[in-house]
Every structure is written in C-alpha cells, then in structure tokens.
Amino acid sequence: MDDKGLSTMYDAILFIVMISLSSIILTPIFEMQTINKLAGERYRENVAEETLHTFLVSMPSNFNYNLGGSIVDTAAETLGIDVADNNNLYHTITTLILGREQLHKTYNCIIAENLCSQFMIPISNNDSIKLNIFTEDFNEKLKDKIIKYLLGHLGDYNFNFTAYWYPIKGVHIGGILQVGDPIPDTTCYHAEETFVIPINIDFNKNLLFNISYIKNITGILEDHDIDNITKTSLSENLTALFRGFLLDGLLYNNISYPSILDIFISYGLSNIEDAIENISSKLINTAIGEGLYTLQGILGDIDNTTYYTGLFNILEKEFIDYLTNSTGINFYNLTGIITPLEDIIKPVIWNILEPIVEQLTSYIIDEFSSTSSNSIEILMDLLFNQVSTKATAVLVVWEDYI
Amino acid sequence: MRFWYNRRLYRNDVAVSEEFTALPALAVISIGLTLFLIVFSSAEKSYDIQKESIDEYQTAGFLLDHILDPNAPIMKDKGVINYPFLNSIDGRNYLESIRRQTGNINFSISLSFKDEEHFYPSTPCDTDRIAVSQSIAVYLNEVETIPGRITIIIWWDTIG
Numbered sequence: 388m389d390d391k392g393l394s395t396m397y398d399a400i401l402f403i404v405m406i407s408l409s410s411i412i413l414t415p416i417f418e419m420q421t422i423n424k425l426a427g428e429r430y431r432e433n434v435a436e437e438t439l440h441t442f443l444v445s446m447p448s449n450f451n452y453n454l455g456g457s458i459v460d461t462a463a464e465t466l467g468i469d470v471a472d473n474n475n476l477y478h479t480i481t482t483l484i485l486g487r488e489q490l491h492k493t494y495n496c497i498i499a500e501n502l503c504s505q506f507m508i509p510i511s512n513n514d515s516i517k518l519n520i521f522t523e524d525f526n527e528k529l530k531d532k533i534i535k536y537l538l539g540h541l542g543d544y545n546f547n548f549t550a551y552w553y554p555i556k557g558v559h560i561g562g563i564l565q566v567g568d569p570i571p572d573t574t575c576y577h578a579e580e581t582f583v584i585p586i587n588i589d590f591n592k593n594l595l596f597n598i599s600y601i602k603n604i605t606g607i608l609e610d611h612d613i614d615n616i617t618k619t620s621l622s623e624n625l626t627a628l629f630r631g632f633l634l635d636g637l638l639y640n641n642i643s644y645p646s647i648l649d650i651f652i653s654y655g656l657s658n659i660e661d662a663i664e665n666i667s668s669k670l671i672n673t674a675i676g677e678g679l680y681t682l683q684g685i686l687g688d689i690d691n692t693t694y695y696t697g698l699f700n701i702l703e704k705e706f707i708d709y710l711t712n713s714t715g716i717n718f719y720n721l722t723g724i725i726t727p728l729e730d731i732i733k734p735v736i737w738n739i740l741e742p743i744v745e746q747l748t749s750y751i752i753d754e755f756s757s758t759s760s761n762s763i764e765i766l767m768d769l770l771f772n773q774v775s776t777k778a779t780a781v782l783v784v785w786e787d788y789i
Numbered sequence: 790m791r792f793w794y795n796r797r798l799y800r801n802d803v804a805v806s807e808e809f810t811a812l813p814a815l816a817v818i819s820i821g822l823t824l825f826l827i828v829f830s831s832a833e834k835s836y837d838i839q840k841e842s843i844d845e846y847q848t849a850g851f852l853l854d855h856i857l858d859p860n861a862p863i864m865k866d867k868g869v870i871n872y873p874f875l876n877s878i879d880g881r882n883y884l885e886s887i888r889r890q891t892g893n894i895n896f897s898i899s900l901s902f903k904d905e906e907h908f909y910p911s912t913p914c915d916t917d918r919i920a921v922s923q924s925i926a927v928y929l930n931e932v933e934t935i936p937g938r939i940t941i942i943i944w945w946d947t948i949g
Binding site for chain 2: 396398399400402403406409410433434437438440441442444445446490491493536
C-alpha cells in the first residue's frame with residue numbers, strides 16, 4: 388500500500404475554470420441587445436408602411452392654390468405691382484379669380500390629379516420639362532402640405548416621398564412629385580403603394596386583333612414553322628406593333644388608332660387649354676366692377692376690346708414662349724402644336740424604348756417557338772403591360788446616425 | 790535541528806498541517822458553485838420572461854389585426870376606421886362579440902386623433918396590461934378623414 392500522496396488545489400482550480408467557461412458561454416442571454424434591435428427594426432418597417440397608407444387615405448384640412456398664379460404674378464411684376472404683399476388689392480383679386488380649393492378629397496386623389504396635370508415630357512436623353520406652367524403653385528403648395536404632414540408624423544426619422552406616374556413604363560413622361568432628403572446608402576425602410584389616376588386609358592382589346600401587324604403575325608404562325616426568315620419577319624412585325632401602339636398610332640380599316648403618346652399629349656394640351664380658358668372666363672363671370680377693370684387694365688392688351696381675349700392671349704403667349712425656349716423650336720400658337728411636339732419627343736422616347744422592345748420581341752419569339760397555343764394572348768398581355776394606368780407613391784424612411 | 794539536512798528536499802516528510810485541510814478548497818468550490826447556479830438561473834429566468842413577453846405581445850398584435858380586418862364593420866376601408874359606427878351601439882355590440890370569442894383575455898381600444906382620446910368599449914382595468922399601437926386614418930364624416938393612432942390594451946381576467 389502506497390501511503391505517499393500529493394494534495395494540491397488543482398482540482399478546485401479546474402472546477403472554477405470550468406464554471407467560468409460555462410458562464411462565458413451563457414452570457415449572450417444577458418445581452419438582449421440583438422433581440423431589442425431586431426424588435427425595433429420591425430417596428431420601423433411597419434412605420435413606413437403604416438404612415439404611407441394613413442397619409443394617402445386622409446384628407447387635408449384646407450388646401451388651396453392659385454391656378455396660373457406665378458405667370459400672372461410675373462406679368463404684374465413687370466408693371467411694377469408689388470406681388471408679395473398679401474393685403475393689397477392685387478392679391479385679393481387674384482385669389483378671388485384664380486384661387487382653387489380642393490375640398491373633401493383624400494391625398495391620393497389630390498396627388499393623382501397633380502401628377503396627371505404636370506404634362507412632363509423628355510426633350511433630350513437626360514432632360515425633361517414640365518409643360519403645364521399654370522400648375523406650378525399647385526405643385527408647390529402640395530409639396531408643402533406633404534412635408535408638413537410627414538414631419539409631423541415621422542419627426543424622428545428622415546424621409547423621402549416620391550410619387551410618380553409614367554404611362555409608358557421606363558420612360559420619364561407623365562408626372563413626378565418629390566419631397567424630402569436624398570436617399571442615403573445606409574439601411575432604409577421602404578413602403579410603396581399604387582393608386583388610380585383620373586385619366587381613362589381604356590382600350591378595346593378586340594379592335595387590336597384586326598390590326599395588320601397582328602394579322603401578319605397570326606398568318607406567319609399558322610402557316611410556317613419558325614425558321615430564320617420567319618424570325619426576321621416576326622420581329623419586324625412585333626417591333627412595328629410595339630412602336631405603333633406606344634408611339635406612332637395604329638391603322639385599323641383606314642382609321643387611326645391613337646397611340647399612348649397621342650392620348651397623353653392631347654390630354655395634356657386639353658388641360659392647358661382648359662386652364663387658360665378657365666382663368667380667362669372666370670374673369671368674365673366674376674363681376675367685381677372696378678376690380679375687374681383694374682386687373683384687366685393691368686394685364687390686358689391695350690388694343691383689344693374684350694377683357695377675355697386680352698388675358699387669354701397673354702397666357703397663351705406665356706405658354707408658347709416657354710415651350711419655344713425649352714425645346715428650341717419655334718411655336719406660334721396652340722393649334723397645330725401636336726405634330727411638331729411629337730416630332731421632338733418621339734426619337735428621345737424610342738431611344739429608351741428600343742432595347743426594351745428588342746428584349747420583348749426576342750422573348751415573344753421564343754415563346755412562339757415553344758408553345759403554339761395562347762401566343763397571341765401572351766403578346767397582348769405583354770403589350771398592355773407596357774402601359775401603366777396607376778400612379779405609385781414610395782415612402783423611404785431612415786434614421787439619422789450622427 | 791539535525792533532521793533538517795538529513796532529508797532531501799523532494800522526499801521531505803516534515804510538514805506542518807492544520808486541522809481541516811479541505812476547507813480552503815471547499816470555500817473556493819462553494820463560491821464557484823454558487824456563482825454558477827446564479828448565472829444559470831438568471832439565464833433560465835430571462836429566457837422565460839422573454840418568451841412570455843413575446844407571446845403576450847403577439848397575442849395583442851393578432852387581436853388588433855383581427856379587429857382591424859378590412860371586412861370588419863368598424864372599418865370603412867383598409868386602414869380607415871369608421872368613427873361614427875364605432876361610437877354607436879352597433880359598434881359596441883361588435884366589440885362585445887369579439888370579447889366573447891377571446892376567452893380570458895379582456896381588451897380595450899383607445900383611439901386618439903387631433904387632441905382627443907376615446908376608449909371602447911370602456912376604460913381599461915388597472916392590472917398588468919400590454920398595449921400595441923398602430924397609426925390609422927379616422928373617418929369622421931363625409932368630408933373629414935384625419936390621421937390618428939389606435940391602441941389595443943389587453944389584460945388577463947383573474948380566475949374567480
């Protein structure tokens with residue numbers, strides 16, 4: 388029996404070391420930081436979505452703007468009238484005649500109307516202009532309202548609100564409204580909603596079946612197999628179909644079927660004509676005696692006999708001047724504006740659309756080669772998919788890390 | 790002192806011993822064990838509390854989603870609550886019917902807009918409660934739809 392032994396504290400020390408190791412393994416449970424941070428992030432994602440939806444369905448308390456306000460102000464300023472003073476006769480008269488109030492409409496209706504009235508067109512590859520100069524005040528006042536609402540509800544966060552309507556997808560034609568700070572590269576929370584616009588872009592799909600391009604395509608598909616010759620012919624017909632539908636217009640039984648661009652431009656121009664006529668006719672219908680004479684005396688053409696024609700001509704001239712200066716092409720009056728305007732816009736749009744249409748045509752030809760049934764349906768769906776009949780509102784929210 | 794240099798160092802049997810040699814080791818071990826038990830039980834407890842809390846907040850969230858379902862009669866549209874209906878007897882009956890479905894969970898809804906706050910069906914109890922809120926639009930009448938905040942406050946009925 389060996390009585391020799393050695394006693395140390397090593398086993399106690401080993402025990403302590405093991406316990407410390409297990410505590411270190413368990414420490415993450417005490418730090419709830421990650422869990423709290425995740426819970427906070429989920430709340431922030433919901434904030435963006437909830438705030439956007441609540442904003443779009445509420446009504447502003449009182450919202451009014453002056454139609455054509457800035458144009459008339461400019462004309463008056465050149466004659467020495469103080470347009471900044473809110474208490475003088477000029478201000479009272481213009482608010483009476485040109486003031487518009489939007490009553491009982493939700494924000495999505497008001498924003499949709501604004502987007503449809505902007506009449507924005509691209510004039511070169513990087514540049515677009517808003518042609519409706521009479522609604523500048525509408526734009527500014529609406530932006531102020533939106534900023535005020537969002538600051539009140541999202542005070543802790545930075546935000547960027549963008550609402551846009553592009554009738555031809557991918558092309559910057561239509562209208563856009565942007566408020567807020569530019570979007571940073573950090574983590575942002577994003578909410579998006581679509582809503583309807585007041586313009587009716589309605590098509591009778593059945594009419595399209597008789598368009599010559601579609602007839603050619605159906606003819607090719609029925610009679611021949613898809614080989615290289617039919618592919619070229621198919622792609623030509625498809626490109627012509629897309630271009631006609633979106634830009635040039637299509638012929639059906641010798642009747643011109645307007646393109647999306649045609650509809651958009653005639654809608655925009657009719658808006659502008661309405662604006663000019665409303666301003667001028669309100670002038671007539673509002674009998675305020677001396678005030679009427681004073682305003683007309685300030686703004687009217689001295690040679691003309693009727694008040695109506697004087698103001699109408701001034702406003703029309705303003706619009707034509709603006710159009711001439713922005714596009715570099717001489718316009719003379721409102722009639723006969725459509726064709727030269729389209730001649731400027733079409734090449735720019737086709738530049739952007741051509742690659743998209745190429746991709747679509749090759750996709751469609753692949754579809755035709757693989758399945759023969761419902762090919763025309765696919766084609767129609769893709770065609771109408773290029774048109775957007777709704778406006779989109781996007782709210783991006785992020786925190787400011789200092 | 791003769792026996793000191795007779796022995797070698799590594800085979801020195803001369804020693805001084807106290808009475809209870811195991812006591813220092815025992816002290817260290819008991820302190821260590823106590824600390825370990827404290828760590829372990831805190832971990833378990835915090836996990837338990839967290840699980841229960843998530844469960845409770847989820848219940849409140851689901852109940853709020855159920856009440857704010859767009860097909861419910863108190864909602865005019867998605868995200869818009871019908872204030873006149875909520876104030877009426879039909880609104881109270883609707884909330885009572887939901888209350889009957891929730892078992893031992895009692896709830897109260899608080900709607901706040903402009904500077905007012907209203908509780909439906911009645912003001913909440915003073916016991917332990919959980920609240921979840923969401924922003925919402927309030928339809929006051931044909932011409933006014935304003936933004937507001939809706940909060941659901943739930944508490945558990947004690948048995949008996």
